[in-house]
Amino acid sequence: MKNTKMKAARVQKGLNQIKLASKVGVTRQTxxxxxxxxYNPTLKLCIAICKALDKTLNDLFWED
Amino acid sequence: MKNTKMKAARVQKGLNQIKLASKVGVTRQTxxxxxxxxYNPTLKLCIAICKALDKTLNDLFWED
DNA sequence: ACACAATGCAAATTATATATTGCATTCGTT
DNA sequence: AACGAATGCAATATATAATTTGCATTGTGT
Numbered sequence: 001m002k003n004t005k006m007k008a009a010r011v012q013k014g015l016n017q018i019k020l021a022s023k024v025g026v027t028r029q030t031x032x033x034x035x036x037x038x039y040n041p042t043l044k045l046c047i048a049i050c051k052a053l054d055k056t057l058n059d060l061f062w063e064d
Numbered sequence: 065m066k067n068t069k070m071k072a073a074r075v076q077k078g079l080n081q082i083k084l085a086s087k088v089g090v091t092r093q094t095x096x097x098x099x100x101x102x103y104n105p106t107l108k109l110c111i112a113i114c115k116a117l118d119k120t121l122n123d124l125f126w127e128d
Numbered sequence: 129a130c131a132c133a134a135t136g137c138a139a140a141t142t143a144t145a146t147a148t149t150g151c152a153t154t155c156g157t158t
Numbered sequence: 159a160a161c162g163a164a165t166g167c168a169a170t171a172t173a174t175a176a177t178t179t180g181c182a183t184t185g186t187g188t
Binding site for chain 2: 056
């Protein structure tokens with residue numbers, strides 16, 4: 001259940017977890033837990049992450 | 065902030081809020097609040113709703 | 129080897145999504 | 159008008175997302 005697409009998009013943007021977290025208004029831990037698949041984030045947060053990474057919901061959070 | 069796309073997709077599938085709620089494993093109120101835009105649902109729930117309505121995240125929850 | 133940046137991990141707390149119950153309102157049908 | 163089905167709305171309770179803090183681990187560069 002790891003979200004490898006989100007991590008890849010973040011790295012590709014040259015952001016570490018701390019920078020992405022602050023762009024998005026959450027803590028580093030929240031980003032880490034989402035990437036490691038142990039969290040079930042909020043829609044608002046997903047959208048904020050997508051916009052910070054120039055991706056869409058389907059790009060980062062949709063399977064199949 | 066009303067989610068008219070979700071409501072339209074539900075109606076088009078011939079489902080009322082109660083039926084969608086039970087397909088998805090939540091209560092009627094939760095569905096109603098999401099459609100009326102007063103809720104910030106969980107990613108898992110968004111995905112369950114999408115699958116129940118044969119739509120994707122971008123179809124129902126992505127703007128612009 | 130050392131230092132430092134980035135990430136992982138874990139416990140306790142806070143904020144908020146969802147459940148539950150009940151009643152009001154709207155809308156279609158007869 | 160009256161009935162029932164579908165939806166709206168509101169208060170309280172519960173589950174869980176997210177915070178906070180701190181320390182451990184991993185990786186990269188010198």
